[in-house]
Amino acid sequence: MAVKWIAPEYGGIEVLTLVEAEVPPPAAGQVTIDVRAAGVNPADYKHLAAARAAGRPLPLGIGYEVAGVVSALGPDTTIASGGGAVGDPVVAFRIQGGYASRVTVPAKDVFAKPGALDFPAAANLLLAGATAAEALHVTKVTRDDTVLVHGASGAVGVSVLQQARVIGATVVGTASEHNFDLLRRFGANPVAYGPGLTGRIRAAASRGVTAVVDTAGTDDALDSTVDLLADRSRAVTIVPSDRSRQAGITAIGGTLPASAAFRDAARARLVTLAAEGRLLVPVARTFPLDKAIEALELVRTGHPGGKVALIP
Template sequence: MALRWIAPQFGGPEVLTLVETDVRPPDAGEVTIDVRAAGVNPADYKSISAAHGTDRELPLAIGYEVAGVLSALGPDTEIASGGGAAGDAVVAFRISGGYATQVTVPAKDVFAKPEALDFPAAANLLLAGTTAAEALHVTGVRAGETILVHGASGAVGISVLQQARLMGVNVVGTASERNFDLLRRAGAQAIAYGPGLVDRVRAAAPEGIAAIIDTVGTDEATDSVGKLLPDAGRAVTIAPSDRSRAAGITAIAGALPQSAAYRDSVRGRLLDLAGEGKLVVPVARTFPLTEALAALELVRGGHPGGKVALIP
């Protein structure tokens, strides 16, 4: 028997229930993973909200990414990175039901875990990392350009900063002053959000801003596009609103087919970069699996100070 968090109804984290469940053995093209860490993301609690539609079958599983150890493979099955045997350390994304002690998932979504990452960090690499990679891709960022990242100290923002630096792209990032050192360590110029933001951006980047990546969805972030970019087509948001849509800002999301396809395509590359020590995942805190509600509340509060993982 395994433990798993499920949502028997639509709502917030408070509807989640920890249950015992049988984990079926893997069929061909599947593997079973003993979970060592599950990544905690805003997308997790959003996935059980009625705002995502009530035509889905209940109960809903929760958790998109895990790291763990293979315990079984289906017949004639290899993981996405090749090979695989019981006892191997792996990362899985995008899956369903990661808040669990054990999961059976498609082998195409499972990769060898980089030795450079421990289990909590590995379980938090790919959701934020693939989102960041898509944002850079959609805006068409090129070496030598300077971009503005709103909410640069968040999980997606920090991954954008690291990936941009590897591309030779200069970054100006907004954050609260307490997070300025974090941005600077990631190679960005840090500026405060709030009144006078546009003037501070222009002072930090007199050569001009080539693209804007918005991870927060504030009115300030949306309005900066019209003031700093001649072409709204080089702005992207992961937090769309009526205001951003009216401004012509492209929205990306894992539920969109084109986003999902691109994000799936870059998983292996991001894991290779992490294995080389070029992508780092700052983990702020871990919780026992049984304390998933407390972990979600910390993430939902918006200032966890890094990634959060559940440890079965």
């Protein structure tokens, strides 16, 4: 038996219920994982909110990524990164129903856990990391670019900073001043939010801005992008709006098919970067699994100060 969170009816996080459930043994091509940590992401509560319109069957599971230990493998089954045995630490993404003490998931979505990350950090590696990788891919960033990252202290922003540093690009990041040390830690030149933003960015980007990744979705972020970037095809946002669409800025992430395909393809490389110590995941808080609603409320405020994980 395991415990897991489900939504037995359509609604927001208020409908979530913690239940006991049997976990099916793994069939061929499947892996059972004893969960040590589950990542908590905005996509989790957005999944609940969109379920009715999408016609998703009830009950709904919640949670896209976990880290844990293999407890069983299906016949003739190896994990995506090769090998895998009972007792091995792993990460899994994109799965369904990760807010649980045990899950059985497709082996193609399971990878060896990077030794450089503990379980809470590893459980938060791949959703934000794959979105960041997609942003840099779509904007065609190279070592010759100066990338402007709006909302650079958030989970996706921090991953963009690190992956851009691997590429060799110069990065300017917008954030609140109390997060400047975090941005500098990951190689970005920080710029404060507020009036006069465009002018401060222009001063910080001595060679000019050549690509933009917007994780904030504010009017100031959009205005500065339009003012500073000549080629709008080199701007992406994870918070699309009518204004951003009218400005010709590409939306990524969410349930877009192209985004899903890219994120799946990016997973192995992200695991390798983390294993090499070149991709870290700052974790702000952990909660017991039975406090999932509190964890989601914290993430929904938009200011957790780092990633959040559930611990069964």
